[in-house]
Amino acid sequence: MSGLKLLAETGFVYAQYLYYAFLALPIYQRVSIVLFTPFVYNIVWQLLYSLRKDRVPLVFYWIPWFGSAVPYGMQPYEFFAECQKKYGDVFAFVLLGKVMTVYLGPKGHEFVLNSKLSDVSAEEAYTHLTTPIFGKGVIYDCPNSRLMEQKKFTKGSLTREAFKSYVPKIREEILCYFKNAKSFRFGEKTHGIANVMETQPEITIFTASRSLLGDEMRKKFDASFAQLYSDLDKGFTPINFVFSYLPLPLYWKRDEAQRKISSTYREFIGERRKNNDIQDRDLIDALMKNSTYKDGVKMTDQEISNLLIGILMGGQHTSAATSAWFLLHLAEKPELQEEILEEVQRVSGGEECTYEMFQEMPLVNNVIKETLRMHMPLHSIFRKVVNPLSVPGTSYVVPRGHHVLVSPGFSHTNELYFPQADVFNPHRWDDDSSVTTTSNTGKDTVDYGFGAVSKGVSSPYLPFGGGRHRCIGEQFAYVQLSTILTTFVRTIKWKLPPGGKVPPVDYQSMVTLPEEPALIEWELRK
Template sequence: MASWQIIVAGVVGVIVVSIVTNVLSQVLFRDPNKPPFVFYWIPWVGSAVSYGMDPYKFFEDNRKKFGDVYTFMLLGRKLTVALGPKGNDFVLNAKLNSVSAEDAYSHLTTPVFGKGVIYDCPNYRLMEQKKFAKGALTVRAFQSYVPLIVEEIRQFWFKSPEFFGGNSDRPSGRTDLSVALPQLTIFTASRTLQGKDIRAKFDESFADLYHDLDRGFTPVHFVFPNIPIPITFKRNAAQKKVSDTYMEVIRERRRTGDLSEFDLINTFMKDAVYKDGVRMSDREIANMQIGILMGGQHTSASTSTWAMLHLGADKEIQNALYEEQVAVCGENLPELTYENLQELPLLNSVIRETLRMHPPLHSLMRKIRSDIAIDGTRYVLPKGEYVLAAPGVPMIDPQYFKDPLTFRPRRWEETRNIINLNDSSEAAVISKGAKSPYLPFGAGRHRCIGEQFAYVQIGTILSNFVREFTWTLPPGSSVPTPDYSSMVTLPNKPCAIVWTRRRISEKK
């Protein structure tokens, strides 16, 4: 036998022995004090393929077999899923000494955001950082943001003829939302949250750098954060360049002393002093801007795209949104204001319904710091493993939402914040608490602080599109299925709309 044949036979033998050993260990050694385990054939890989292709199908298939609590293997990590409102509460409201988001995510996020912020610091520091950020998320700030967002939308239409006709006043066209809306949301978010000097950078190569940062959030980086491949090198270079750019802006603002705008950079420069008297460094402030803009842009781009697609498939709701604009703002449709947005219940129901059907994140993980028992069971989860909440599961569960897979914004007018009020199922109140069946922004200490800004940004974008255009999906197409290959759940391509400008007489 040739030497290469011996090597191949040896490798095959090792693989076979590993698989057999793995299977026997699952079949013969079951711990009654641990949740049921999802069977898998290939060691280390586990259920990565089925979970990665469609996590919601994976959750539901295994819930039918095991109930709301079970464990699966994901690329060498043991994750215990806890489904439903009780599962959300167990994971998202767990004590800090029991589970940790920082331990679960810091290896993935720190190379992208930078040192000293988000998950690269003790939890009490992150809680204070979130508090600092709220200074730029006030009603007064939102009132100033709406006209800036409107201005950005109009400039986007004018400067992007490939999307919406530009200055040609083209009466109709077709647009790929997967390209157009991520651009628009990052333009509007950077202008409002970070100021005109940062927004100006996005007309150059800055957006490409953010794209390189975004590509650092991949499943392979979750397991091997510093794997030596081209996208890792680009991620690292982009992080330094973007952080240095924010540093230049911070230095210039300190030089001029002009901190008058309501934006996050100014807020952190003025107020970011921790309770122990330590002030955030300028580098940490710069890194914080990366994390906030990436987090907000991803979720708003996703939600805006899904909303536009569903409205393209539902002409009745689209027309009702236009009529609501006229009724609230007046027949001549003057400039939209923050106060207008508060008086548009159908618009806000559209956003709410979109988030119900398409929450940006399908899984929220925590690493277990000390052995933790699951109430009502005999299960004890050991330190070093992971727990996973899936807030999107109850949001498409018929126990809580009638016809859950149907886009029906008016359900929010009917529920009065109580799901299945007149149904035989137990009523469930919609709230910000971790036991709520509706948690698109998470819950607990890590709940997203950007909910109000998201409604302002997305609401302003949708309002202006409804005023200017009518649109449908391309002939013969339907709302796309979700793409779960990235961190944020986006529509599969193609996700296009066919639009027509409203007649001038129609808008008066």
């Protein structure tokens, strides 16, 4: 014990000596040491890391803490491709102080999306990002078992019968938007220019609120309410992955939007409870009637309100981004618009489209499918490792506290799986036997608590993710997008402005959006 005490005292004296020696240096030398020490430590740490045979190859970086944030944040797929050439399908990089282990390709899909709940956690990976937006007690701010039950509560409004009733409501909302929105103003204008990054988020939130939340709630959704959702949407930025709250206007707007939207839902729920007016009209009724967990705990009205935000935000990302992209790609190929119109007219016989008719429109479905291939809304999917995770077929072990990352969008745009991957070609899906796609049905399924889903995630095409966190809104997204596409095609013709091109992808947020301005020229059909 005396030896340890002597060693501690010696260390303290030596530390004091170094401190006073540092203070004795000229100011410029002290500044230089403070500035360069983190860089030296960073390089030494990377060298020691590289000597370990049980660690995934690490992408070298110069700037401490930031790591590879810039190349990853600007062009993630290009960054992955460059790393793949150097290290193979499995590598790691540092992102804002976090070590991200990437596994590319279908084997990576299986490794991450089907990892055991005891080994990886989506909740710990995403809660800093999503909780300020959705609110407390829902999605990733609760145990995984709770999330699975919340999905089950929601699926009651995502049935075939519900979809049948949603189609005419969605179409009516789009036509109303055409009449009133400044980009169109039907009745006043027969042609004009529209920015799809303004029109599609608004159309998406209006149609989703009308179909899922009902007519009464839709009446509260004016342009200002859509703007609140836009303010919430801007909270999905990579920096929020680390810092949930910063004293910045962006965060203040996000938090104010969350409060106003959730309070609107909560007041509406309170009115129905007060009047004992709980029926089977919409998702709000469904959650009010059926939101008691297996252990007997009931969701509070605030939690139901927060869950409603999460549900609409999930659809907002997928449908707004996807519809914006297919409008831009079809603007580049007007002949495809006419081909779609021909299919719609042939199947519908000139009548209004119904849910059943969409099942007989392969080109409409393939346009959506191809858009999701080229522009999967989320370019990266994360999990936090909670127990050391072995990488199959290697000596690598991902330690506890690191993150694993998978990118189905990288496979979607890879020539290995999709020849001419950078070409928008819906007809590649006319015979999709060459590409295995997952399904919610089949013998090889598992029920995580919200209904049977496919266990297989080894397909190169996973636009809605897979495993226990697979998006349950896939069928609703197809209903919403099919109605948007067919209504647009029947009502207007559109093209890119003179000299215009389909804009590049903006990866600044967590969603793959077109860079603005994303313009189309439209003309009313006669």
